[in-house]
Structure formats: structure tokens, C-alpha cells
Amino acid sequence: MIVVHHLNDSRSQRILWLLEEMGTPYEIRHYQRDAVTNLAPPELKQVHPLGKSPVVSDGAEVLAESGMIIDVLARRYAPNLAVDFASPHYPAYAHWLHFAEGSAMLPFLLALYTGRLGEAAAPLMPRITSEIMNHLAYVEGALAGKRFFVDDRLTGADIQMSFVGEIAKGQGALASLPNLKAWLEGLHARPQWQAALQKGGPYRFA
Numbered sequence: 001m002i003v004v005h006h007l008n009d010s011r012s013q014r015i016l017w018l019l020e021e022m023g024t025p026y027e028i029r030h031y032q033r034d035a036v037t038n039l040a041p042p043e044l045k046q047v048h049p050l051g052k053s054p055v056v057s058d059g060a061e062v063l064a065e066s067g068m069i070i071d072v073l074a075r076r077y078a079p080n081l082a083v084d085f086a087s088p089h090y091p092a093y094a095h096w097l098h099f100a101e102g103s104a105m106l107p108f109l110l111a112l113y114t115g116r117l118g119e120a121a122a123p124l125m126p127r128i129t130s131e132i133m134n135h136l137a138y139v140e141g142a143l144a145g146k147r148f149f150v151d152d153r154l155t156g157a158d159i160q161m162s163f164v165g166e167i168a169k170g171q172g173a174l175a176s177l178p179n180l181k182a183w184l185e186g187l188h189a190r191p192q193w194q195a196a197l198q199k200g201g202p203y204r205f206a
Helices: 012-022 042-046 066-077 090-115 123-144 158-171 178-189 191-200
Strands: 002-007 026-031 055-058 061-064
Touching: 012 055, 012 066, 012 158, 012 191, 026 042, 055 066, 061 090, 066 090, 090 158, 123 158, 123 178, 158 178, 158 191, 178 191
Parallel strands: 002 026
Antiparallel strands: 002 055, 055 061
16 A cells, blocks of 8 residues: 655645545555754654655655656556656656756745845845746746646646645735636645645645
8 A cells, every 4th residue: 555654734745635636545644843843753764764755655665756756656556647758748747847846946945944044144035036936937927828737637747836836825926926826726626635635634835
């Protein structure tokens, strides 16, 4: 059976959603962040050396990294959520799988960590904010006239990008991004997303 090692308020929430969309039986093992440091507990290192989440066990195989987990599980159990390598839509699918963490999340993380420096971070924040808005404007344009990122259907690209939309929502950025806002609301309205939220527990990015 597939086991999701689920850390509260983390990227692993979208893996629960993936599995609900797949309709594949799975088990959740819950882990809680440290109340002071907000870091993952050391027990996760017993599952994977990095001690981070999401991590998924599929039998004896341990999978880490959100994009890889989404793509591997979709191809293995729910090909309708992936895109065939020979499809003309594959480059776009692969792009969004990698863009989410490789580009879009980086300035958000920089803002999070430099923000803890207080006034010392002030010279950096305009550039970081500019990069956040640059990425979000790109996503906004890509979603013009679309319900989903690729092939007019839900794929792993939407599941991977969902965390970017949720972070943007948490930053109050969606008021000026109607396409991104409508896309995220459509995802959150899905029964499978709601089921994942119920099973995963409190999620401050909902």
C-alpha cells in the first residue's frame, strides 16, 4: 500500500490530493512541525535521509520530491493525470512540474527567510517582491482562458502548481490575478481536494 508521510502545513497536502484524484487506497502517517522552530520532526529522517516531507512509500520504494512523486504515481496508477511523452502537450506538462519548485517558489522562500532578519532585509525585499510578481504575472498569463494548465484537463501540473497558488493567496496577491484566483478556486471546489483536506488535518494555506 502507498503510505504518505504527511507533515502538517506542508507540500505533502497536494500529495494527499493527488491520491484522492487517483482513487488509489493509501495510508497517512502524520508528523507535526516543532512548535518553536517550525521544522519537521527528526522521525522523518528514519523514512528519508533529508528528513523532509512529502515522502511517499510505495511498497519497499521510497519516493521524495513533490514533482517526482506526482509524476511517478500518476504514470503508475492514474495515467489520466499525466501526459504521455509523445503528446504535443508533454513539454508544457513537464514545464509546470518543474517551474513550481524550480522557479516560482524560490522568491517566496527568500522572502520568508530574509524577512526574519528584520530591518537588515530591507534592501533585498524590493527585488524579491519584484521576482514574486514577475513569476505570478507569468502564471496569470498562462491561465488566460483556461481552467487547467495543460490539455484542458486536470493533470499533475495543476496539482504541483497548486501550492504556488495557495502561497500567493496567503500573501494576499490574488486580488490582482483573476485567472490564478479562478483556477485555484476551481481546484479547491473539487470533492477530491476537500476529501484530502479532511484527511490531512488543519492546513493554513487552504
